[in-house]
Amino acid sequence: MEVDKGKGEAEETRKVAEADRDTVTLKSSDGKLFEVSKEAAARLSTVLAGMIAGGSIDDNGTDLKQIGSEALENVVDYCNKHANSIPSAALISSSISFNTAPFKEPEEWERKFVDRLSHDALFDLVEAANFLGMERLLDVTCHKISEMMKGKSPDQIREVFNIKNDYTKEELEEIRQELAWAFYDD
Amino acid sequence: MSDIDGFNLPTDAFVEILLRLPTTTRRLLRFVCKRWRDVIDERVPDRHVTPKTLAFFRKTGSAIVFSGSGDQQDDEGRGGQQEWSFSSSDRGVVHLVGTCNGLLCLRNDVSVRHGGQRRMCSTITVVNPITDQRIMAPHSSISWDYRWCLVSRKLHRFSFGYHPTTGKYKVVDVTCSSSSSSSYKTGRLAIDWVQVFTFTMSKMESSWREVLDIPDWGFQDSGGVVTVDGATHWLAARGERVVALDLEDDGRVTLRGATGRASAPAGSRGSHVSADQRPRTAGRAGHVPPLTGDEGGLVGAGGTRGRGRAPAAAGTVEPEVQPHGADKPG
Structure with missing residues (x-):
């Protein structure tokens, strides 16, 4: 009896500790586990916030089948770095749509964070941020990619992003003509 | 990769x-x-930022245009407003003929020496103030073979419009002259010709095209030339009728309405308006319903073409078309 009771209490205590844990464990598509601050995850990702609030976080690692380990590592890295930087009130809102939210320039550490990424890692991170509903990270990564496009000719852009030109000469000419008067009727 | x-x-x-x-x-x-x-x-289609012309200022030698894209901030964060200036060649005077879908049609009037005489010449330029692209309408093949459209003893009245169903932009030049010494005072002029310069987003014509068979109703200068609803309008010489040139088919000229006052138009040939004088091209494609009378009360064809936006029903339009937005002769 006594032993059982003790066991029960231990169980109880463990559960309380679980609920109070300040990290969540995330599992990448290739099965790697990452720990991230619960507070930062809930603040930066609308999807993770929903999962935490809805109790669908798995202590043994919440499956994120769409995200590879490299991208997830970057997500977690970003969250942890963000938790350490001063949280800005403007970034907390999760209801502002992308189209209307004023974009705040990336901070220095965010700039460095995306600058060190390889091309593929950057793209994977955009995808992960998009999937997890991480507005700020999406902003920062998309900003980086848009910077890569600015001031480049279509030829240069195809080269940078390894895109095949599937236009015929005539089709290109047609668009070129449209461009000159690219206004549409309301 | x-x-x-x-x-x-x-x-x-x-x-x-x-x-x-x-x-x-x-x-x-x-x-x-x-x-x-x-x-x-x-x-992310372009129409999100179709600019509107907010203000147009002109001074000798140049013009300044402020464009805006509604309440949406533009991409450079300039609060949705953009300033753009146009420099006139030869320090001429820049007039705004009209605007359409963010494009501006400008007329540049320059005084030039030609054959020992000073003459005013106009060139028409259509510009896109956002991209700074511009096209200059070619010189008129009718008026002369110089690079300018000449305004000599003739008066050119321009209008700029867009035909929504064909997607074509048109600059219409109504060229008039006085039929008598008093006609400048009364504003009753005779139309020498009407010509149209057409371009679309994908191509432009290389020359002005003359509208054939302009009926002899004359031109009332105080009314100006106004393009709305895909048609260019002006008043007949005595101001009793609205004449409409359908921009879908440059050859089609119709009366949009009349006061019912029976009066002979002050055309240089002094003829009456009658069914016989309908432009030959009008009947060509069978678009124009039969005219119901030969004096006043003429049925405009505007209401019958299915667009449902023609401004006038038969006989209801007073000749009050005034050039809001159209260029007043300076």
Whole structure:
């Protein structure tokens, strides 16, 4: 009896500790586990916030089948770095749509964070941020990619992003003509 | 990296990137590949930033235009307003003929020496103030063979319009002259010719085209030339009728309405308006319903073409068309 009771209490205590844990464990598509601050995850990702609030976080690692380990590592890295930087009130809102939210320039550490990424890692991170509903990270990564496009000719852009030109000469000419008067009727 | 396509972002994420780019860059990105063009056209189309002309100031030698894209901030964060200036060649005077879908049609009047005489010459330029692209209408093949459209003893009245169903932009030049010494005072002029310069977003014509068979109703200068609803309008010489040139088919000229006052138009040949004098081209395609009378009360064809936006029913339009937005002769 006594032993059982003790066991029960231990169980109880463990559960309380679980609920109070300040990290969540995330599992990448290739099965790697990452720990991230619960507070930062809930603040930066609308999807993770929903999962935490809805109790669908798995202590043994919440499956994120769409995200590879490299991208997830970057997500977690970003969250942890963000938790350490001063949280800005403007970034907390999760209801502002992308189209209307004023974009705040990336901070220095965010700039460095995306600058060190390889091309593929950057793209994977955009995808992960998009999937997890991480507005700020999406902003920062998309900003980086848009910077890569600015001031480049279509030829240069195809080269940078390894895109095949599937236009015929005539089709290109047609668009070129449209461009000159690219206004549409309301 | 695959050699097929290195840009394998989901469309939603791609759109997030596109939204962060200036419109001008987005337009350029349409060249990259078909998928990009389709995503841009579908998800972030240009019409979000169709600029409106907010103000037009002119001074000798130049004009300043303020454009805005409604309440939306423009991509460079300039609060939705953009200043653009146009420098006149030869320190002429720049007039605004009209605006359409963000394009401006400007007339540059310059005094030039020609054959020992000083003459005023006009050139027509259509500009896109956002991209700073411009096209100059070619010189008129009718008026003369110089690079200018000449305003000598003739008066050119221009109008700029857009025909929504054909997607064509038109600059209409109504060239008039006095039929008598008093006609400048009364504003009753005779039309020498009407010519149209047409361009679309994909091509422009290389010359002005004359509208054949302009009926002899004359031109009332105080009314100006106004393009609305895909047709260019002006008043007949005595101001009793509205004449409409349908821009869908440059050859078609109709009366849009009349006061019912029976009076002979002050055309140089002094003839009556009658069914016989309908422009020959009008009947050509069978668009124009039969005229119901030969004096006043004429049925305009405007209401019958299915667009449902013609301004006038038969006989109800007083000749009150005034050139709001159209250029007043300076």
